Amino acid sequence: MDADAYRPGAGDLVDGCYELSDSLGKGGMAQVWRAREVSDGREIAVKFLRHDSEALHCLDPQEREAELTVRNARFQREARLLGTLDHPGIPELYGSGSHQGMPYIAMRLVNGVSLRTFLDEHSPLPLATAVAVAAQMAHALACAHTLPVVHRDLKPANVMIDDEGRVVLIDFGIAKPLRSDATRYTAHGSTLGTRGYLAPEQILELDPTTRTDVYCFGCIFYELLTGRPPFPLGADSGLTDKHLNEVPLPPSVHAAGIPEAIDDLVLQMLAKKPDQRPYVDEVLAVLGPFAPRSGDPETRPRTHPDPTAPLRRPEELTTCPRAVPVPPPAVSAPVEGEWLEYRTIDRLCARAESEIASGEPGEAAVRLRELTARVRKEWGDRRPVVRRVWQGAADGLRLAGDFGSAARLYQVVDEALIHGDGPAERAERAVTRLRLAECRLTFGELEAAVAAVDTAGRTAAGLPSELANRVEAVRVAVDVQLTARLTDR
CATH class of the missing domain: 1.25.40.10 (Tetratricopeptide repeat domain)
Incomplete structure (x- = not known):
């Protein structure tokens, strides 16, 4: 992009608040740095919108300017969403702004590994570990969906497992609030999401719903259970058609010991029509009996990080607050053993x-x-x-x-x-x-x-x-x- 565009570097002091230390990686639209907050010394993550990405080099000046406008708007919306979402499975927003013309978001640093890396190292996973990851994902998604906000880009690379085993959803860069006044930042003909984890309605460029996320979540859960996605990625040109028309095989075909209820749940999550998929809290209800519980022994084989640890130590978990708080009852409910009058x-x-x-x-x-x-x-x-x-x-x-x-x-x-x-x-x-x-x-x-x-x-x-x-x-x-x-x- 512009020769004089700011490029972050180690030691830079962003907005007088955050000192950059080392790069954590970059994608097509953003790059993330580890940083130290000057006021209290804690480590955080600072995400910058990229103005120098390869995709922008292919555009003429007018197209480039229009694309940057859209990216800036999405980036600002991501900051607003992170400031609204309050859940341990979603990074907290610490601040946002612009440094030398480059938009940034300061947020909680998640020390750990991506689910992509975790799966590559530990597949196949024990059932308890797979369900523990899925249950924590579902809790975080339920928080977002309550607002309601659709993530729209759920994939293993956008899920982190921190060093203590907590599962965290990251990269809300293309997340969308489902409100009548929410601005559209997607042109027709530009499908958002990631190949292999797109819901049929995303492929067809239809409006997303919360059950769009459920389909993408179903693809991830399938991989957690079997070590492979429902439709292998590869270079198969028929991948899109499979997501649109083909019913995947039950997970139990690829992995032993998967309960029938889990098999059925995954196939429901992968239904082609959104209204045939469960809501995410219905997913949680099915997962509950199979998830690790307080006091359970460590799962074998052991993994690091261990996603079952937060469920086996429930005192470390917090719950998602309601979008609108409801006052608690002042009077207790009738005693369970008494007949109702x-x-x-x-x-x-x-x-x-x-x-x-x-x-x-x-x-x-x-x-x-x-x-x-x-x-x-x-x-x-x-x-x-x-x-x-x-x-x-x-x-x-x-x-x-x-x-x-x-x-x-x-x-x-x-x-x-x-x-x-x-x-x-x-x-x-x-x-x-x-x-x-x-x-x-x-x-x-x-x-x-x-x-x-x-x-x-x-x-x-x-x-x-x-x-x-x-x-x-x-x-x-x-x-x-x-x-x-x-x-x-």
């Missing part, structure tokens, strides 16, 4: 509904969440109060910003708790499906929202006016959000 639950539902109507779910709404499993267990699926508890819990979670949890509750209401086909049931079903679509819209699933809005409109047309008005009020609200997102595409 109808009048108590009815009053609790009324209080929660009042909170939800005000737009500020509080203690009662939180209490309903604690009772969802119990009311179904004790009273079954057909009593209206059970549906009322689940509906109130889902509404509270939605208003609190926990759209993934709310979506799962709405889905149960739709599939198991609404009975009959009278006008009231049709209205209830339409509203529930609209709310489910509203939650999934947050994760970029636009087509499902379009279908729900269209179906709700037809349903409302055949209902008595009072019920029709209720459906229409929700339909219009969801349609406004949908229109904003479609306009932004």
